[in-house]
Amino acid sequence: MTEEERAAIRTCVGCGYCCKKSLCAMAVWILPPERHEEECPFLYFEGERYRCALAFHRPWAEDLCIGEGCCCSLNTERRKYEAKKGKKVCSAAQKAE
Numbered sequence: 001m002t003e004e005e006r007a008a009i010r011t012c013v014g015c016g017y018c019c020k021k022s023l024c025a026m027a028v029w030i031l032p033p034e035r036h037e038e039e040c041p042f043l044y045f046e047g048e049r050y051r052c053a054l055a056f057h058r059p060w061a062e063d064l065c066i067g068e069g070c071c072c073s074l075n076t077e078r079r080k081y082e083a084k085k086g087k088k089v090c091s092a093a094q095k096a097e
Helices: 002-010 017-021 025-030 060-062 076-083 090-094
Strands: 043-048 051-054
Touching: 017 076, 025 090
Parallel strands: none
Antiparallel strands: 043 051
């Protein structure tokens, strides 16, 4: 991953939206096929946010696309997070991407 690609990755707000919607490629690779329809077992809640257990494995962390769904227009979880924190997470330009 280049520096430019790394800079384009958004910071994850910890709302859990992506992992609740579908498994990432890494989870699909690790889990047996009969578990592919379940919510991701690597997603856990800690403090005030969701976290990914796979993200702590350095070689895999960059391939997980963490933060990619935070500004998705369908992400109602982000809206709840914004309301709770009292601040906007994504700009209009990010939401349009």
